[in-house]
Amino acid sequence: MSTFQELLSSWASKLSIYEKQEAESLVSWLLEHHLGWRRTQILDQVDEETFPTKLVEDFERLKTGEPIQYIMGKGPFYGREFIVSSATLIPRNETEELVHMIIKENPKAGLKILDIGTGTGCIPISLAFEMNNPEVFAVDISEEALEIAKKNRDVLNANVTFSTCDILAQTPDVSELDILVSNPPYIPEQEKTEMHRNVLDFEPELALFVSNEDPLIFYRTIAEKGKQLLKSGGKLYFEINEKYGKGVSQLMQDLGYSDVQILKDLNGKERIAKGLLSF
Structure with missing residues (x-):
């Protein structure tokens, strides 16, 4: 006793x-x-x-070292519980900050939104609930992750359309977006040795890592395709690696985005990039 x-x-x-x-x-x-x-x-x-x-x-x-969210099969995000599995990243606080920013900055009704690399679906599902009657789409390369995302949509009764897309090789079948958001893989392979084993040993590498040679490949590709997907005045939001704020900012500006900003999270780390597309 x-x-x-x-x-x-x-x-x-x-x-x-x-x-x-x-x-x-x-x-x-x-x-x-x-x-x-x-x-x-x-x-x-x-x-x-x-x-x-x-x-x-x-x-x-x-x-x-297995994360407790995987053990219990769920994790909290923006006031709701989301099903998680080893095929998805665990929803994190910094991503909640990204979602909160999008909600606060975009009060208009009926906005059209796409999330690239959706994982559990926590970003688009939260936006579907918290924004004013948006039209929300989300894609991922992983069929296993999409299965989890769809379960979360169905359990929570959210209005989100999910589909498969390899963003490095394909362009999502949507257009005239008001908002494009992504939390893509952004950890270079060389940083594996710095990572906690409960991330390295259990979370999906597909959703975490990029090559050392081109760590900004997803940001560049998504920003380029954003020029086709976003309408004039549309906004691009990224969650970023704190080490690559300047690089992401520069590539967005080089591709024609304006009002580009790199913002810090509550821990003082550069974690969010955003920009406006006008043409």
Whole structure:
């Protein structure tokens, strides 16, 4: 027998790859998921012998570095829960900031939007709910990711059209867009050694990495195709690698986008690029 706090500290100490506070948060999340226990509850007597086998198995997975969102099959994003799998990236806070910016800057009704490289569908589904009656489309090269995105659309009852597209080889079958948004692969292969193993070992490489020789390939390609897809006055939004703000800004300007800005996230990292297409 132990108290809840003793259990929390004991289990968290076994997650040596995480900082103490993050480890305790992960354990708390797991206990709430399986047992309904919240950290705010006062539980003086906790008997680990009564824990369900699935909880113990999931904790063993957590110890390997597997992200808790994959273990539970879901993750939060912009006030909703999204199904996730090993075929999709885990929705992240910086992407929420991108979504929030798009919502705040575009109050007009009926805007036509395309998300490229949609993954879980968290960006287009959130925009479909939070904006004023938009027409929303999204594409991805991964059929497995699109299956997850469609499940999220159906579970949440969102109005989003998903389709397959290899953006490096194809052009999406939409036009006259008001907004084009993308969080494409942006981590050069050479940065793998700097990454936490819970990302490197579990999240899909297809959605993460680009070649060292041309790390801006997706930004360049999408910005070029944006000139065909966006209508005059349309806006292009990117989530970017903090190291390539100047490069992304320059290529957007070189391709004719105006009012190009590189913006910092809440952690002070250059994480969002945006520009306007006028012709």
